[in-house]
Amino acid sequence: MKMWIVLLLLSVCSETVICYSDGKVEVACGDMTPQHGHEPITKNPPFNITADKSQFSPGDKIKVTLSMASSSEGKHYFKGFLIEARNAGNLNEIVGSFKLIDPEISQLLTCDSKEGSAVSHTGKSHKTEVQVIWVAPSDSPSSVQFLVTVAQGYKEYWVKSPGPVVSQNGVAPPPQTTFGGSIGAQTTTSSILSRSFTSEGCGSMKSCLRDPEGCDPQNDTACHFLSFRALGSSVMFELSGPAEGYVSFALSQDKWMVIYIDACNNFLFLILL
Template identity: 35%
Template sequence: MFRFVSAFVVLSVATCAWAYSDGAPTAVCDDMTPKHPFEPQKSKLPYTVSIEKSSLKPGEETDITISGKEFKGFLIQVRNGEKAIGSFEIDPRDKNAKNVACHGSPKSAATHTNASPKKSVTLKWKAPQQKGNFEVYVTVATDGAQFWAKQNVGNIVVN
């Protein structure tokens, strides 16, 4: 009986840890926190997020790159207050990224498609027609146990 219970616990934790190896679901759009059985890291984000152009006109595009030590997962949004805005233009052949429909908008976020180690991902974000000062947020997971959630990493002005 003890073996059965032990095996059940181990399999349950493993299932939770790998539940989103193919990307973040829409259920995490608001808090951007993976539903892993661990708490987010409190330390400074150890990854670099660079924004090619931080000032755009409506409809223009910019590249946003997450890079640094190897990571397995990510979720990225550009927000107007609490809602994801704009769209991530992802090539259908991209093997590392896909869209997530957050806050009623089909391409308003991007996430990983697999848990293979990545050192860098570059995503193309298209500005909405709405003007404003928008904030860029990322969640990056080194693995299932170590991740930084909803980190504000910069601003993009659309004017």
Template identity: 45%
Template sequence: MELPGLAFAVWMFICFCVSVDGYPNGKVREACASMVPCHGSSPKLSPEHVITVNRTEFKPGDSVEVQLSGPDFEGFFIQARDADDLDSPAVGSFVLVDQRHSQLLKCGHTMNSAVSHTSKAKKKVVKVYWIAPGVAPERVRFLATVVKKYKTFWVKIPGPIVSQPNAPFSTTPSYTSEAVSTSHSISYLTKPFNASGCGNTKFCLRNPSNCDPESASCFFLSFHQEKRSVLIEMSGASEGYLAFALSYDQWMGDDDAYLCINEDHHVSVSTAYLKGRSPPVLDSKNALEDVSWRLADGVLQCSFRRNISLPTFKGRFNMNASYYIFLADGEASEGAAIYKHHRQPLITNGMYDVTGIPQDIGGSRSPRLIKAHGKLYCLALTSSSRSAETRELFSSLLQSRYFLLSFFHLRYIYCWIARSETVKSE
């Protein structure tokens, strides 16, 4: 199948242009389980906002006043969960006090089990009432995700615990924002990494061949196995983002992706999983450790470590298997919006096990869109009765500034031509 580079480009284009818009209207049901906004950034620690309640005990059917307050914030997401299992579904239901700034959402199978904002209007205080269900955990904790501005947010800020009468004392340690947070600490690389060890102690992919990752013109990715983990280094021009993906084929779908995004001179590192043709969702739990980055002399470098096997992290592939490797870069606008490739992604010509024999390889940047355009253009010229209009459409698609989306039109037109010829032959 042609166009693997284009497929990855389309994936990057669609997923980030969709996801980084966030949820300005508060319709955040996609984040019910993780409570993580799809903003492409890592959550902050040490929250500035607090949750308070008007009572510490409840019985089924009781009402508990819940208040979220702090410095001006744009968005919020409030739930109540079993205090001894914060990964469990939301429990109980809420009643609004101010419908102008808050709305009820259904998370899981329970109506009105979460509350969110209605707009980006700034607010300092949100008050709601939680109604205890007929069957409730003995201890319930309130959690809130707060968005101060697009790239500044806190996830699962822990609130007070309310308990049923005579509930046994729990030995579960008290949660802090750091314990609930989905982010690992991030540090700054004190010095740039280089290509030392490529082909000897670590597996490297770079373009041009034998280039120096300290140069902005070098597109670089390396893997170095250290016992049960792999240290990954990625480097390229600092103007936007760098991303790589592990794939079972040279086509979009079911891929394990990693991204380093330069957001106004601050780098965020994220993982994502692409299922089928759907836009990926950033992981609610971060599988990466020892995350570091550096911006200097026009070069973006980021490094991180992950275990070879991550059975508890959905969508993370085992590193000790063979995959095609995609490596892409491009521009990133405000809010980490990734939208434009300067060039086709780099794609390995074969499948590689990065934990196997160290190698130093390159990839292909063939203009696959142009090749596909040429093949289908010739097909339109020679075999379709609708060749004139097809040529015109192909030409306009290729010249369009939104050429990444042309792939879907190309597939449609190819099928249309084939169907026309089938009908003619009959």
């Protein structure tokens, strides 16, 4: 009887250590979920994940920072973490590799048979910030999103929290999402495009609507062009075309697109349908 009790205690302790203590969490590379046997927390995470660049070229290095939010309540530290970079258009695809800044608290993992493709903790010490370097590969997709799992304790962890999206130079960056305090808050900026949109990737990387059929806005000023593609949990649209004023598009939940226009004509207000 005593032998069974000892074996049971060893089993429980072993599971706890394997789950997060030494950071050897290759088993969680795919879904990024700790093997803790508890449900992850879904409320706003108390941490931020940022990148020091929004655009890159193959071979570039981007510093990624995971840190506790200054406005976080409760515990002001985390113990375990897992950082990955994935194709923003296909979040099942791991992209690139990492280099360590502080090997005392972080270590490289081999995920999806790619050496150094993820970073995790080395122990359960209290941490407030971790920085790593992501290296863009030569075959990088147009946009990459950083994902992170963070554990404050055995029952307190957030899984696969989305971080910033970075895009290759020349690719229109999607709206950036920041986390910590108000999850999902988006900040968008407007700027003058350095070049025209292009039909390159239509039918493979993005869906396109064009008039005239098959036109390319990059070399046809009369081309009306609309494209869209998924970037993680967001969708990026490209819209261009000849117009004296502006061009626009709208989304509808049914098969009909109803447009209301208020016009003033000799003080009479008309509604056109």
